[in-house]
Amino acid sequence: MTLPDRYTTPAIVLHWLIGTLIVVNVVMIWVVDFLPEGWTRPTIDLHKSIGMTVLGLAAMRVLWRVTHAPPPPPPGQKTWEVTASHLAHFALYIVIVGLPLSGYMHDSAFKLASAHPLTLFGIIDIPRIGWIMDTAQPDKERLHGVFFAWHSAFALALYGLFVLHVGGALKHQWFDKQRELQRMGMGS
Numbered sequence: 001m002t003l004p005d006r007y008t009t010p011a012i013v014l015h016w017l018i019g020t021l022i023v024v025n026v027v028m029i030w031v032v033d034f035l036p037e038g039w040t041r042p043t044i045d046l047h048k049s050i051g052m053t054v055l056g057l058a059a060m061r062v063l064w065r066v067t068h069a070p071p072p073p074p075p076g077q078k079t080w081e082v083t084a085s086h087l088a089h090f091a092l093y094i095v096i097v098g099l100p101l102s103g104y105m106h107d108s109a110f111k112l113a114s115a116h117p118l119t120l121f122g123i124i125d126i127p128r129i130g131w132i133m134d135t136a137q138p139d140k141e142r143l144h145g146v147f148f149a150w151h152s153a154f155a156l157a158l159y160g161l162f163v164l165h166v167g168g169a170l171k172h173q174w175f176d177k178q179r180e181l182q183r184m185g186m187g188s
């Protein structure tokens, strides 16, 4: 039996969809302060919609991972490289769930939440997290700050992991001449 040398199609689709949406969401939040006044609220609402989409897709990706083994590492990879990539992938799974989840928790502690519903692209209402919404002030305001600090910390972790992840993949592809990008559906 020959072992597979690439991820399955659902894993590949989820990988690129989640990656693209995360990049779009980060760029949007970086530019929001430079946009005209009236654009701020719609941009943050779009950030929340994309983030909630990522949360759903990340849950599917975790489900895929616990039910499937990834293809074995390309031949020639050193043991430390395989261990490092396993650790980085594990941390990435935590971040792609923790980042949107902490945003959702932060938003659920928003004091104007009842006047400003959380929706998926303005089409579907998303309930906020009940116990957070029901927390009395001033504790709720404190939670609002704590969850934002988590959201920011996950974002910082994401930036570091993103550099390691992309840098590692390109090193294997270009310097070690391994079929790394092909594993994720790029090229034949």
Ligand code: HEM
Pocket (backbone or CB within 6 Å): 021, 022, 025, 026, 029, 032, 044, 047, 048, 049, 050, 051, 052, 054, 055, 099, 100, 101, 103, 104, 105, 106, 107, 118, 151, 152, 155
């Ligand atoms: C793909 C998932 C997400 C990414 C990559 C992401 C990324 C970020 C980043 C980098 C920031 C700036 C943090 C800072 O200034 O230190 C931020 C802010 C914020 N995020 Fe997210 N986030 C995601 C999901 C969510 C979700 C699901 C929600 C809520 C439902 C949310 C709500 C917010 C809010 C309200 C802010 C503050 C915006 C402002 O007032 O300027 N985020 N996010």
